[in-house]
Each structure stands twice: as structure tokens, then as C-alpha cells.
Amino acid sequence: MRTRFRGQTVREGVLLHGPAGWGEFSPFPEYGPRESARWLACAREAAFEGWPEPVRVVEACGLPAVVSSAVETSVGLAAGLALAAALPALPYACGLGTAPLLSGDVVADPLVPVGGRLAVRRPAVDFQHLSAFEIESPQWLRRMQEASR
Numbered sequence: 001m002r003t004r005f006r007g008q009t010v011r012e013g014v015l016l017h018g019p020a021g022w023g024e025f026s027p028f029p030e031y032g033p034r035e036s037a038r039w040l041a042c043a044r045e046a047a048f049e050g051w052p053e054p055v056r057v058v059e060a061c062g063l064p065a066v067v068s069s070a071v072e073t074s075v076g077l078a079a080g081l082a083l084a085a086a087l088p089a090l091p092y093a094c095g096l097g098t099a100p101l102l103s104g105d106v107v108a109d110p111l112v113p114v115g116g117r118l119a120v121r122r123p124a125v126d127f128q129h130l131s132a133f134e135i136e137s138p139q140w141l142r143r144m145q146e147a148s149r
Contacts, residue, residue: 001071003101011071011102014140015125018047022125024076025144036147042079051082068095071102074111074123081111085120106130 001011006028013026023046027036045051067084069077077096084094097113099105107123 001101002103005071005101012135012137012140013072013076014043014144015073015075015106015130016043016047017125018044020048020050021046021122022075023047023079024072025140025147026070026072026076027143027147028070033143033146033149036143037149040144040147046075046079051079051086057083064089064091066092066094069098071098073102074099074105074107074109075125077111077118078120078122081118081120082122104129104133106133 001009005011008029011026013024016023016025023043025036025040025043027039031039065087067080067087067090069080072080077099080094080096084090084096096111096118097116099110099112106125106129108126108129109123111118111121111123
């Protein structure tokens, strides 16, 4: 990462690829299985089912929504953008312009703000970029298994 965020200087996660596209599972290190389960469900949904119908992941809570990033790659940011764009009203600014905090991305054309705005799109994972950040980490497989329970 270019900037320390929540005490982290390295951002790790897992990208899932399915028939609907890519999803990202990247809960922060301090998140346990219970919190991580929601992250994993969203990553699986993005990869295997596609993005949700508008106004579904918000009406039930009865509160205004703010869509924010947790410093994901452009894969995770795209899902947040899709949600923000699907809301009927968005009275507050979203916190989705975090791609520049990373030292690189897994796509050739990262989702970065231009004039304070982000275009809603699903950028394609570039395998050359992906391989530059690829690591082998049994810890992430374990976290996914624990979050699946």
C-alpha cells in the first residue's frame, strides 16, 4: 500500500472467478469468521450469481446507506460502485476512491476517481497484473474455510 491504513501496510485478499465474473474476499486481518462470512458471501455472489438487484443489500434496514471501500482492488470496488449506482437515493458521498492507496492493482485500467467521480464498470482482471501480486498463503484458504461454516 502507498499509505498505511488501519495499521496495515500490505493489503491481501482472494479473488474468485466464476460464470458471472470476479469477486473479492478481503476482510481485514482482525476480522473473525463471523464478520468474514459476509465478505465471502458477497465475493461468491459477485463471481457466481452476479450483482444484486437494485434496492434489495438497503430498504430492509430502514437507514440511509453509505457505500464505502475497505481498500479493495478494482474488483471489489466495482461491486461497491454497482451497489451505489443501484440505490434510488444516495444523500451522502461514497468512500470508493481508494484504488490510489494501493501500490498496484490486478486490472490494467484501475477504478480511480476523475473529477471526484467514478465510472460504474466492471474492469477485467489482467493476468499479468494479477501475477505481479500473487502470493501463496494457506492462511487465506483457512480464512475462507472458517468463514464458510
